[in-house]
Amino acid sequence: MGDLAGRVALVTGGARGLGAAAAKALAAEGAKVVVSDVSDGSEIAAIIGGAYVKHDVTSEDDWIAAVAFAKDRFGGLDILVNNAGIFWLKPMEMETLESFRRMQQVNVEGVFLGLKHAIPAIAERAQQWEGGGAVINLSSVAGLVGAPNLIAYNASKGAVRLMTKAAAMESAPLKVRVNSIHPGIIDTPMMAGAAAAIEKATGQGANVTRTRFAERHPLGRMGRDVDIANAVVFLASDKAAFMTGSELVVDGGMTAM
Ligand SMILES: NC(=O)c1ccc[n+]([C@@H]2O[C@H](COP(=O)([O-])OP(=O)(O)OC[C@H]3O[C@@H](n4cnc5c(N)ncnc54)[C@H](O)[C@@H]3O)[C@@H](O)[C@H]2O)c1
Incomplete structure (x- = not known):
């Protein structure tokens, strides 16, 4: 039996990328997984024996419906992975107020709504698990340090970092951990x-971009989706029972320099 047998997880943005990898890894540890996304995630859901729900994280009604869906389908909710997010690179003077706000709407408001609506449901069953219920928010190294052309993304991921700590403080008495x-x-x-946008702007080839991305990490490579999925599973599990409000940095050493 896996570490997460009997638990129900909801992964936003689960149709592809890190969300899909997290959904697969949670299912491999025995969790029932609701794959939520604005895009179709039914294929991933079918592969892992989970269920797909169409869910725009910026919609409060969608959040209420997604939490209800998890309860109806699998009997409750124990783990939320606030993963859905958007990203672009833009110099500050070219960033419009409208697009800055859009980034915050998805990356910040989407996470806020998830904390607000999922934590009460997670708390209902949290006492039955040694490590309680768990929320994992996808911030970024961009939530820790600044970078050029990232003003909107830096703002959003910095907000995710501190919303995590605020929610962790409120949820600790409920035995719900938030990291x-x-x-x-x-x-x-x-x-x-992002690589395609850089290649278009600079005229540099794809290999150059990928090499530059890899070189930013002291471990000498880009991360793989499974590197993050492993961290999600750990934080969701009872092995992380004494962790809340913490920042798990999975960056090949990038921000240690
Ligand atoms: N890939 C990286 O290098 C990296 C690094 C640090 C942090 N992150 C963060 O990890 C998370 C996942 O990134 P990824 O690389 O897998 O991205 P991705 O673009 O490959 O996948 C994101 C998923 O989120 C979904 N999504 C977008 N807007 C949504 C909305 N409004 N409602 C519901 N779903 C929505 C998309 O449909 C997509 O399936 C994001 O929060 C991202 O900021 C990624």
Whole structure:
């Protein structure tokens, strides 16, 4: 039996990238997984014996419906992975107020709504697990340090970092743990999009971009989705029973320099 047998997890943005990898890893440890996404995640859900729900994290109604779906389908909710997010690179003077707000709407408001609506449901069953219920928020190294062309993303991921701590303080008496993960550059469709934008802007080839991404990490490579999925499973499990409000940095050493 896996570490998460009997538990129900909801993973936002679970149709691809880090969300899909987390959904697979949680299921491999025995959890029943609700794959939520604005895009179709039914294929991933079918592969792991979970269920897909269409869910825009910026919609409060969708959040209420997604939590209800987890309860109806699998009997409750024990783990939330606030993973859905958007990313772009833009110099500050080119960032519009409208697009800055859009980034906060998905990356910040989406996480806030998840904390608000999922934690009460997670608390209902938290006492039955040694390590309680668990929420894992996907922040970033960009929630720890600044970078050029990232003003909107830096703002959003810094907010995720501290919302995690605020929610952890409120949820500790409920035996619900709330932690953030701070990945380096991970090879997902999101990063492929960023690499394509850099290649277009600079004229540099794809190999150059990937090499530069890899070189940012002292361990000498980009991260793999499974590197983050392993961290998600750990934080969700009873092995992390004494961790809440913490920042798990999974960045190949990038921010240790
Ligand atoms: N890939 C990286 O290098 C990296 C690094 C640090 C942090 N992160 C964070 O990890 C998370 C996942 O990143 P990824 O690389 O897998 O991204 P991705 O773009 O490959 O996948 C993101 C998923 O989120 C979904 N999504 C987007 N907006 C949504 C919305 N409003 N409602 C519901 N779903 C929505 C997309 O449909 C997609 O399936 C994000 O929060 C990202 O900021 C990624």
